[in-house]
Amino acid sequence: MAFYLRQNRSWLLLAPVFLVFSRCAPTSVVNESTGKVDGALVYKKHCVSCHGKGGDRGLSNAANLKKSTLRSSEIRKTILYGTENGMSAYEEVITNNEELNALVKHVKSLQED
């Protein structure tokens, strides 16, 4: 019984450590050196799986963002509301305006011309 309690208490002590690591480390979209929201990190978190780092991975028929000619306002709308052909809406996922702005800028920068 005593052994069981001691074990239990050690887990309680570790819980906050796990919480801090699981919440902050892998999901942060803030650039460590500038302390600002980094559009490339927002992109990495939500978009890279289909579009790839450079924008031309094309998984699940994802549009080639290098070849895309959308204007910033259209990119913004596509992210927020999605499309009928497989791009989902991020309106309720990316709710922070600073993150959205940085992301739009990054996607625009992937375009080749």
Ligand code: HEC
């Ligand atoms: C599940 C895969 C998937 C993810 C994740 C995804 N997309 Fe897409 N995206 C697509 C598909 C598929 C299309 C093509 C939709 C179409 O043709 O209507 C697309 C199209 C787009 C377009 C339109 C390009 C053009 O010129 O028409 C933009 C911009 C875009 N995605 C940006 C993003 C951003 C930014 C994210 C991250 C927030 C993201 N996507 C996440 C699948 C994805």
